[in-house]
Amino acid sequence: RQAVGLERPADVVSTGPRFVAVGYDGRRVASDDGGLTWIYDTEGDGQATGDPLLHGIAAVDGGFVALGGGDGTSLFVTSPTGAEWVGATGDIGLHNHIATDGAGTWVASGVDMRVSTDRGATWVEADDQAWTFTTHVAWGNGRFVVVGQDGLRGMSTDGVSWDWQDGGANLEAVVFGDGVFVAVGQEGRRLRSTDGITWSDDVSEGDALYDVAWGNGLFLAVGEGRTLRSVDGATWTEAEPSPVSQLAYGDGVWLGVVWPNHRYRSDDDGDSWEKVAWDGRGLLTHIAYGGE
Numbered sequence: 001r002q003a004v005g006l007e008r009p010a011d012v013v014s015t016g017p018r019f020v021a022v023g024y025d026g027r028r029v030a031s032d033d034g035g036l037t038w039i040y041d042t043e044g045d046g047q048a049t050g051d052p053l054l055h056g057i058a059a060v061d062g063g064f065v066a067l068g069g070g071d072g073t074s075l076f077v078t079s080p081t082g083a084e085w086v087g088a089t090g091d092i093g094l095h096n097h098i099a100t101d102g103a104g105t106w107v108a109s110g111v112d113m114r115v116s117t118d119r120g121a122t123w124v125e126a127d128d129q130a131w132t133f134t135t136h137v138a139w140g141n142g143r144f145v146v147v148g149q150d151g152l153r154g155m156s157t158d159g160v161s162w163d164w165q166d167g168g169a170n171l172e173a174v175v176f177g178d179g180v181f182v183a184v185g186q187e188g189r190r191l192r193s194t195d196g197i198t199w200s201d202d203v204s205e206g207d208a209l210y211d212v213a214w215g216n217g218l219f220l221a222v223g224e225g226r227t228l229r230s231v232d233g234a235t236w237t238e239a240e241p242s243p244v245s246q247l248a249y250g251d252g253v254w255l256g257v258v259w260p261n262h263r264y265r266s267d268d269d270g271d272s273w274e275k276v277a278w279d280g281r282g283l284l285t286h287i288a289y290g291g292e
Contacts, residue, residue, distance in 0.1 A: 059290020215249025
């Protein structure tokens with residue numbers, strides 16, 4: 001395995017859980033204070049060729065895992081803190097998101113479905129592959145749930161065998177919170193399920209929704225200049241139009257990123273948004289909150 005990234009600065013001490021954002025040029029950058037200041041800012045990956053893009057990041061097993069690639073080469077990096085990163089060896093394919101059952105099984109979505117039972121050390125293809133691109137995966141209620149193009153939805157208890165269904169507008173993201181999976185996507189689509197098989201409250205209305213997160217007792221969905229809020233994934237209300245396309249919740253703050261590298265935060269559940277950062281380095285595409 002190959003160490004990549006910056007060494008921990010001597011004058012910066014980990015304060016526990018934090019936000020970490022990733023993006024173009026293999027960029028990773030972290031914040032301990034809800035996006036007001038940013039640390040551990042690094043680019044490059046030490047393995048992918050061309051211009052590596054990290055498509056997604058997730059808080060996994062007490063640390064962070066980021067996935068992506070460039071010029072046909074996969075990129076898969078892990079970090080226990082969001083500061084130092086380790087690049088995986090070998091090619092796991094081009095993937096964009098990851099989820100864990102908390103017991104060592106990881107599932108990655110993307111051009112195909114991959115599963116690891118040893119915390120990312122080795123990967124195998126799932127037995128029952130989707131017939132189209134999968135965009136996002138979540139874990140809850142003892143199962144993995146994945147969504148994708150053509151309204152694709154899949155459910156698996158082990159990451160290997162999947163039950164699939166499709167229909168409706170493309171789905172961009174799925175999250176688990178308070179016993180419910182909520183998925184969002186194109187044409188303002190949102191729907192919910194407790195088991196990943198039976199879906200209800202399937203509504204398509206308005207502009208696209210790109211991401212959904214759970215925090216502070218509610219779901220927050222963001223997209224084309226809009227923010228939707230729900231406590232149950234069934235009934236939604238419009239909040240202050242959001243400037244972000246991807247978001248995460250932690251320590252009382254919603255923090256989001258949007259092209260071309262702006263970062264915004266909300267501490268009132270989406271009623272208002274404050275721009276907290278911008279720079280001209282590698283564009284940031286996704287964000288997560290976690291770590292120990």
